[in-house]
Amino acid sequence: MTESLLVLRAPSANRVFTASAGPLAVREARWVLGAHLGAPVDVHEREIAGVDYLEIRTAAQEEASGSVVDGFLRPLVAQLSSTFAAFEASQPDAAAASAAVEPVGSALPLLRPTPLPGAMRHGSELETTLRYPGKTNEQFTALLLNLAAALSSRRGGVLRGDLAVLDPTCGRGTTLSRALRLGLSPTGADIDAKDIGAYRTFLTTWAKQQHLPHTQSSGRLGLRSPAGGRGAGSRWDLELAADRQAQRAGEVQKLHLLTCDTTRLGEVLPDRSVDALVADLPYGVQHGARTEGWQRSPLDLLEQAIPAWRALLRTGGGMALALNRRTAPYERVHEILGSHGLTVLSGDGAFRHRVDQAIDRDVVLAVPDDHPQLGLLRALAASADEPTSVSAAAATDPEATTTDPPARAEAHEPRERTRHE
Numbered sequence: 001m002t003e004s005l006l007v008l009r010a011p012s013a014n015r016v017f018t019a020s021a022g023p024l025a026v027r028e029a030r031w032v033l034g035a036h037l038g039a040p041v042d043v044h045e046r047e048i049a050g051v052d053y054l055e056i057r058t059a060a061q062e063e064a065s066g067s068v069v070d071g072f073l074r075p076l077v078a079q080l081s082s083t084f085a086a087f088e089a090s091q092p093d094a095a096a097a098s099a100a101v102e103p104v105g106s107a108l109p110l111l112r113p114t115p116l117p118g119a120m121r122h123g124s125e126l127e128t129t130l131r132y133p134g135k136t137n138e139q140f141t142a143l144l145l146n147l148a149a150a151l152s153s154r155r156g157g158v159l160r161g162d163l164a165v166l167d168p169t170c171g172r173g174t175t176l177s178r179a180l181r182l183g184l185s186p187t188g189a190d191i192d193a194k195d196i197g198a199y200r201t202f203l204t205t206w207a208k209q210q211h212l213p214h215t216q217s218s219g220r221l222g223l224r225s226p227a228g229g230r231g232a233g234s235r236w237d238l239e240l241a242a243d244r245q246a247q248r249a250g251e252v253q254k255l256h257l258l259t260c261d262t263t264r265l266g267e268v269l270p271d272r273s274v275d276a277l278v279a280d281l282p283y284g285v286q287h288g289a290r291t292e293g294w295q296r297s298p299l300d301l302l303e304q305a306i307p308a309w310r311a312l313l314r315t316g317g318g319m320a321l322a323l324n325r326r327t328a329p330y331e332r333v334h335e336i337l338g339s340h341g342l343t344v345l346s347g348d349g350a351f352r353h354r355v356d357q358a359i360d361r362d363v364v365l366a367v368p369d370d371h372p373q374l375g376l377l378r379a380l381a382a383s384a385d386e387p388t389s390v391s392a393a394a395a396t397d398p399e400a401t402t403t404d405p406p407a408r409a410e411a412h413e414p415r416e417r418t419r420h421e
């Protein structure tokens with residue numbers, strides 16, 4: 001009998017997050033799978049023969065609602081940010097166990113490789129080719145996007161391709177590229193015209209190289225400038241199809257790129273149009289070469305942008321914000337979001353991990369106070385914050401208690417180069 005699904009993490013996840021990789025992956029899976037299933041799911045870290053896995057216990061869920069893992073959970077497992085391979089685990093029967101040559105091995109589960117559905121519409125080069133200081137790590141971006149999507153009452157749109165994603169500080173588009181790979185039609189905004197320009201150039205070159213039929217258009221946003229004149233801000237739109245036939249049939253992905261101050265987005269985008277808002281905010285760490293006048297402290301930016309971001313969110317929408325705890329402490333962020341009609345669901349330090357000496361990163365999850373699924377989301381928040389590991393003995397005994405500490409920052413040299421802003 002299949003006992004659980006074991007997910008092997010991509011080695012790169014361990015390099016990016018080091019010791020926090022396991023807890024982060026568990027919490028992401030609990031949010032994503034639990035949200036789609038409508039109830040907390042049993043996900044833990046489990047070590048087998050010296051290798052770390054993410055264990056998803058399925059028996060209870062399968063009993064309750066048929067073959068869940070074979071149904072819609074498998075595509076979701078495939079989309080988790082660190083998934084590398086999956087195995088069905090089962091205990092060897094007594095005869096096989098007693099005949100085992102290695103007495104130690106006889107206690108180990110049997111792992112059967114199991115295919116996961118292809119989750120991506122485009123290749124990984126879309127996310128990985130662009131390299132620049134300040135790029136948000138792709139795996140972390142995928143985690144952010146998955147978490148924001150899980151919060152949305154329209155979360156099924158991530159599988160259907162119609163979840164509305166906004167990155168309001170998109171830089172050179174790491175979130176947007178992830179969303180495009182998922183088959184979505186995202187919108188991004190950044191105040192830095194150089195970043196937007198670089199992403200535009202990359203995308204058009206990529207589309208040509210991939211022989212993807214595409215059209216583009218651009219224009220002014222006509223925002224009133226601080227000096228009083230109109231005309232500030234610009235937009236660039238891309239329409240992308242898999243082939244000519246799809247293009248003729250109107251089966252296109254659309255990308256909207258806005259060059260403007262994110263605090264002005266309410267003047268450009270329709271209210272209640274966003275399902276998942278994903279932002280890796282400036283970290284507020286001084287960088288000698290970057291002294292542009294538009295830079296605000298991360299907390300000032302958050303405070304000034306939140307009214308617009310809140311208005312853009314659908315009632316059933318959600319946001320996942322990556323922040324530097326050193327310049328944006330949890331209590332202050334909680335206060336700012338709370339005073340703008342948002343309920344913070346993630347605990348203090350739930351996704352905490354070290355990026356470099358100056359950046360102690362965390363993810364804050366929030367939804368509108370009147371989100372229709374607040375009860376479910378609170379239950380998932382509580383389950384996501386539970387310890388993430390099962391001790392070796394407990395792994396074979398579902399009744400045993402969990403033991404490990406939560407995600408923690410590690411003392412190591414930076415693996416991810418971050419532009420300090």
Ligand SMILES: C[S@@+](CC[C@H](N)C(=O)[O-])C[C@H]1O[C@@H](n2cnc3c(N)ncnc32)[C@H](O)[C@@H]1O
Pocket residue numbers: 134135136137168169170171172173174175189190191192195260261262263280281282283294295296301
């Ligand atoms: C941590 S970076 C995001 C990087 C991005 N995820 C990427 O991978 O390229 C933060 C971004 O916030 C942008 N930003 C800062 N202040 C802004 C503002 N007022 N309006 C819009 N974007 C802003 C910066 O230009 C920068 O690109």
